[in-house]
Amino acid sequence: MAQAAADASVTYEPATFPYRWLLDEATFKTWEEVEPWYRSLLARNIDSPADLESWLNDLGELNGAVSQEGVERYVAMTCQTDDPEREAKHLAFVRDIEPKLKPIQDQIRGKYLDSPHRQGLPAERYRVFDRAQENRRALYREANIARETELAELDQQYQKIVGAMTVHFQGVERTPSQMAPFLEETDRALRQSAWEPVAARRLVDRDALDELFDRMITLRQAIAHEAGFPSFTEYAYRLRERFDYGVAEATAFQDAIAKVVVPLARQIQEDRRAALGVDALRPWDLAVDPLGRAPLRPFAEVDKLAAGSEAIFRDVDPDLGAQFAYMRQNGLLDLANRKGKAPGGYQTTLEADRLPFIFMNAVGVDGDVRTMLHEGGHAFHALASRGEPLSAYRDSPIEFCEVASMAMELLGARNLSLFYTDADADRSYRQLLEGIVTILPWIATVDAFQHWVYKYPAHSRAERRDAWTALLDRFGGNVDWSGHEDARASGWHRQLHIFLYPFYYIEYGIAQLGALQVWLTSLTDKAEAVNRYRQALSIGGARPLPELFEAAGAKFAFDEASLQPLMDAIGRELAKLPL
Numbered sequence: 001m002a003q004a005a006a007d008a009s010v011t012y013e014p015a016t017f018p019y020r021w022l023l024d025e026a027t028f029k030t031w032e033e034v035e036p037w038y039r040s041l042l043a044r045n046i047d048s049p050a051d052l053e054s055w056l057n058d059l060g061e062l063n064g065a066v067s068q069e070g071v072e073r074y075v076a077m078t079c080q081t082d083d084p085e086r087e088a089k090h091l092a093f094v095r096d097i098e099p100k101l102k103p104i105q106d107q108i109r110g111k112y113l114d115s116p117h118r119q120g121l122p123a124e125r126y127r128v129f130d131r132a133q134e135n136r137r138a139l140y141r142e143a144n145i146a147r148e149t150e151l152a153e154l155d156q157q158y159q160k161i162v163g164a165m166t167v168h169f170q171g172v173e174r175t176p177s178q179m180a181p182f183l184e185e186t187d188r189a190l191r192q193s194a195w196e197p198v199a200a201r202r203l204v205d206r207d208a209l210d211e212l213f214d215r216m217i218t219l220r221q222a223i224a225h226e227a228g229f230p231s232f233t234e235y236a237y238r239l240r241e242r243f244d245y246g247v248a249e250a251t252a253f254q255d256a257i258a259k260v261v262v263p264l265a266r267q268i269q270e271d272r273r274a275a276l277g278v279d280a281l282r283p284w285d286l287a288v289d290p291l292g293r294a295p296l297r298p299f300a301e302v303d304k305l306a307a308g309s310e311a312i313f314r315d316v317d318p319d320l321g322a323q324f325a326y327m328r329q330n331g332l333l334d335l336a337n338r339k340g341k342a343p344g345g346y347q348t349t350l351e352a353d354r355l356p357f358i359f360m361n362a363v364g365v366d367g368d369v370r371t372m373l374h375e376g377g378h379a380f381h382a383l384a385s386r387g388e389p390l391s392a393y394r395d396s397p398i399e400f401c402e403v404a405s406m407a408m409e410l411l412g413a414r415n416l417s418l419f420y421t422d423a424d425a426d427r428s429y430r431q432l433l434e435g436i437v438t439i440l441p442w443i444a445t446v447d448a449f450q451h452w453v454y455k456y457p458a459h460s461r462a463e464r465r466d467a468w469t470a471l472l473d474r475f476g477g478n479v480d481w482s483g484h485e486d487a488r489a490s491g492w493h494r495q496l497h498i499f500l501y502p503f504y505y506i507e508y509g510i511a512q513l514g515a516l517q518v519w520l521t522s523l524t525d526k527a528e529a530v531n532r533y534r535q536a537l538s539i540g541g542a543r544p545l546p547e548l549f550e551a552a553g554a555k556f557a558f559d560e561a562s563l564q565p566l567m568d569a570i571g572r573e574l575a576k577l578p579l
């Protein structure tokens with residue numbers, strides 16, 4: 001890390017973006033404060049392409065200001081969920097402002113799309129924007145708003161059912177995530193005794209979750225039919241703005257994963273089984289260190305996490321390190337786990353200020369370092385594209401957003417000396433690479449399952465369980481589930497995306513391939529890999545996906561020919577590392 005210390009002199013001072021149209025004293029706390037601004041945009045005369053462009057920029061400013069109001073309330077709520085006032089403010093935004101925004105934004109979109117002056121805008125510059133606007137208008141149906149609200153309430157029920165799951169273990173009531181550390185314990189009987197009650201507890205709500213999902217399928221079918229689509233699958237592809245791939249490509253990706261990745265994943269499990277010295281891997285044998293070492297503990301205090309991460313980022317690129325230092329110094333990080341904080345981690349953007357914010361629940365485990373690098377990648381993406389005047393282009397398609405974050409996990413993975421001894425750094429690196437190999441078959445399973453669900457929406461619950469089980473047989477590992485077949489057959493209940501964000505999962509797989517290509521370049525030419533990475537991030541969402549990948553030095557493809565060399569490279573790296 002000597003190089004990192006030398007680069008600490010690089011600093012970052014972000015440009016500011018004062019309002020050009022909104023009044024500085026304007027606030028956006030109620031619908032009454034928000035609506036007149038949108039009405040004013042709707043009423044404005046647009047007499048030239050220049051007027052139209054100026055109108056778009058004013059719209060972006062307004063959208064950004066309203067979005068930031070919502071984001072600030074969300075951040076405040078997640079940072080302290082047990083404060084009823086914060087919860088009420090967040091819910092007021094979700095209930096009173098968001099539903100009213102939808103129809104007025106549809107009118108705004110119509111005004112743009114129907115403007116004769118669109119012809120005078122530079123076509124290539126607006127191609128991606130126009131495509132998205134036309135698609136949104138084509139999908140929008142006033143009659144679906146009530147169905148979407150009903151779905152949002154079912155989402156909430158899913159969160160509530162899952163959030164209420166606890167087990168009593170060693171005399172203490174614990175959530176499933178609080179049970180996870182026991183699965184890293186070297187005592188196998190202890191692991192089993194921790195795993196089984198969680199599996200049993202999940203099965204208690206099996207019927208409730210199946211019932212909830214049945215209702216979601218019915219609503220989603222109705223939404224798709226309302227919008228003129230024969231099935232929810234086609235509607236969901238359009239809704240997710242999948243302009244550059246379709247069901248055929250997704251299916252080819254599943255096939256490629258089965259052929260190229262599943263054998264490597266099974267080999268990793270076989271090596272684990274042999275190292276553990278057991279006859280068969282059981283579901284509670286997957287998180288423990290195979291050689292019986294204590295779990296990795298990279299830090300005790302979050303200050304060390306932040307300082308260590310800053311050093312890693314400075315080593316990847318001094319400018320990125322300086323950007324992270326700015327975030328540290330300006331209250332744009334909330335990293336420590338504490339009572340009352342919402343679970344998980346995320347990066348969000350304060351759109352009016354054009355600044356990122358990172359939320360985490362760090363407790364001192366290896367995964368926290370990875371999450372920090374991941375969310376850091378998202379934050380650098382937001383900072384790289386903040387100068388883009390068209391607000392829609394400051395956002396990228398999710399398939400590329402996750403390249404920004406996943407590539408950073410890989411670029412930073414060999415600079416962990418502030419957290420680990422060399423031997424432990426190797427362990428962490430091995431866990432990262434093995435995690436990539438094992439997540440891809442899971443992504444294929446989740447994706448193939450959802451294609452099946454919406455292709456046969458009239459299926460019975462028994463058929464659904466059979467379909468899931470068949471996919472696990474195809475993509476899963478060599479784990480012996482005997483005695484726990486029911487838990488295996490309902491394992492998809494744990495995957496929140498299937499309930500809340502239908503079809504949203506393959507994106508992680510597509511992005512992972514982009515990230516691996518950036519990483520592969522970095523193994524031989526780190527400067528080139530990082531330069532192209534930063535260049536691609538600065539484009540935001542102004543270009544279509546294949547061009548964003550290309551800018552990062554990656555091919556937008558997820559077939560067997562693209563997957564094979566990446567898995568070969570991971571295999572070579574793993575072969576160099578001790579177990």
Ligand SMILES: [Zn+2]
Pocket residue numbers: 374378401402405
């Ligand atoms: Zn991410």
